Amino acid sequence: MSDLVLYGYQEEVVQRALQGENIIVWLPTGAGKTRAAVFVAHKHLERTPGAKVVVLVNTVHLVDQHYSKEFHPALGHHYAVTAVSSDSDRKDFLGLVLRDKDVLVCTAQILLNALTSNEEAKHVELSDITLLVVDECHHTHKETVYNKIMRLYLEKKMRGDKRLPQVLGLTASPGSGGAKSLDKAVQYVLQICANLDCAIVCTKNCTEELNMKVPKPVKRFDIVEERQEDPFGDHVQWMMRQIHCFMQPPEDFIPREFGTQDYESNIVALQKRGVEECNRRLIRCAIHLREYNDALLINDTLLMEDALCSLKDFYRETTIIDDTDRFLVNLFQDNQAKLTTLARDLRFTNPKMEQLESTLRRHFSPSVESRGIVFSKTRKSTSCLHQWVLANDSLRSAGIKSAIITGSAGMTQVHRDKTIRNFRLGSVNLLIATSVAEEGLDIPQCNLVVRYGLLTNEIAQQQANRRARAQDSHYSLVAERGSREERREHLNTYLAGLTAKAVDKIHQMSPREFRANIDELQARAMLCNRMAEIQMMEKNGRYLSANVQLLCGNCLTAVAQGSDIQLLDNMHYVNVNPQFRRHYKKGSPVLLKKTFEDWEPGCRIKCNNGNCNKQWGYEIKFRKVALLPNVAIKDFALQTPSGRTTVKKWKDVPFTVEHFSFSEYCHQHLLDS
Helix, strand or coil: CCCCCCCHHHHHHHHHHHCCCCEEEECCCCCCHHHHHHHHHHHHHHHCCCCCEEEEECCHHHHHHHHHHHHHHHHCCCCCEEEECCCCHHHHHHHHHHHHCCEEEEEHHHHHHHHHCCCCCCCCCHHHCCEEEECCHHHCCCCCHHHHHHHHHHHHHHCCCCCCCEEEEEECCCCCCCCCCHHHHHHHHHHHHHHHCCEEECCCCCHHHHHHHCCCCEEEEEEECCCCCCHHHHHHHHHHHHHHHHHCCCCCCCCCCCCCHHHHHHHHHHHHHHHHCCCHHHHHHHHHHHHHHHHHHHHHHCCHHHHHHHHHHHHHCCCCCCHHHHHHHHHHHHHHHHHHHHHCCHHHCCHHHHHHHHHHHHHCECCECCCEEEECCCHHHHHHHHHHHHHCHHHHHCCCCEEEECCCCCCCHHHHHHHHHHHHHCCCCEEEECHHHHCCCCCCCCCEEEEECCCCCHHHHHHHHCCCCCCCCEEEEEEECCCHHHHHHHHHHHHHHHHHHHHHHHHCCCHHHHHHHHHHHHHHHHHHHHHHHHHHHHHHCCCCHHHCEEEECCCCCEEEEHHHEEEECCCEEEECCHHHHHHEEEEEECCCCCCCCCEEEEEEEEECCCCCCCEEEEEEEECCCEEEEEECHHHEEEEECCEEECCCCHHHCCCCCEECCHHHHHHHHHCCC
């Protein structure tokens, strides 16, 4: 640890934490927040008998990064440091792990599971921890896992329990919560402080050193004019109008503008209404309209052919059950040739893509060593942009070699590490990334960051901005003039300044005034949380689970009862009734890019009613014995004693879901067979 030397601005922000206070450290991306936390952890371990340090991160890929790049290299020679993530069998023995180790790096969900578990080997008490480091702590709000952990902390605190860990939060920006006024921004930042039971600190005396270490990039708005002609988009909208006429919408239905998020919300509500009214025509038309709306959104940002491919993929999986399906499928098939011709017409290319090409060409050439990141919205858009770069002769001649970075759902840790290593070495010089790279990932200095087709808050904007850390670096927004993206960028800049002013105002409070504000917010939060728990219990207990039927979301056939569903490992909602198997047929095997100790995926399952083929989820084999269908509630409708409805998430179902017991399952289903 003798080689761990902090910059002056890092020493400044950790002083109060070194004295044992609960502190949020606010430093920009690239300024070394994690290194500062390692320093605090080391001093804490030296000074605290029986010290136990737990470092929480909010995504799986950050577990190994924090362990292998920061905490283990700095502390591993003198202390027992380990990491536990969801693909580690040690997650089920966290209590035992913590007893044997001095420093533990894990996801917040793993710690929450351990705090709420009744199993002795797994259970952890907050009193077992002496220092709790919360990475990206601005996520400690509403129903996030971080906030659920801190509610347990606050409950103990309000009961007078003194055996609580010191809390050290780390953030690149606490955010403003979208507040437009200074007073509301102050309240939002105070609420984050209250949730973490922390004060917030930032650099005051060493700002010049900080700015030299993490220089701000030159910001540029690469704005294009509105597309003059878009015959492909026009034809898609014409097809949508044909569906509107066919589906005979309710008289009070007022459609929003096609190709917008507002229209998507509009049509999702219409689909739900169709379920409630047992109107399959309305349901199916709404589902297809949503796909056409997605195609318009893709067409607005990417290539026309990308939008067409999205529709082709959807209709490739669509089956015909009745005349509604026949009309919808025939409409697409009858117009597919026309759409294909329009998508290939180079006269109507997307001006945003042309501007993106120009922006990249401005910073890349074979004779200049450049590094860049393009941030885009979805995994699909990153894939489309990557393919576009590979096929673009102009970009290839500029020496651009691209690769994709996405979240753990679409990319393994090994693949991600290899991509970043190639980026460092120069065999890859352009990363096309989803927002996962905006937060936490250890990406080397870039001289160009581009935000493309993104609508995010000021926190994400600031994190992306500071990814451009090389000297004379540039930050570019590529957007259409007057678009929501351009307006949001200006708003985010304003909100970032408002956040800084809010923190300044908080710093002007006396310790007594600050503490009074925090105590009041914590008391209010605990009361609101209790009321929310009561309301949720009432909502989940509205009907007996045996009195609720699950209907296929496509053909509306009754296939299960609510009492068939149980929650496995606080994660998987499985159907434990063996009779459910006659309602589905198996599809292709599910291939996941990581393995798990207790279970492995089986085959996809889909509705077995005639030609329905609605995807429901997939089978999992639990402990090599129990074959359990793992189903998604969004793929079903609910028939309750009061009528039909739909919900997006299992937590919103109007009945209680029991927890899965392996021993009971074996006794009831395996031993009886």
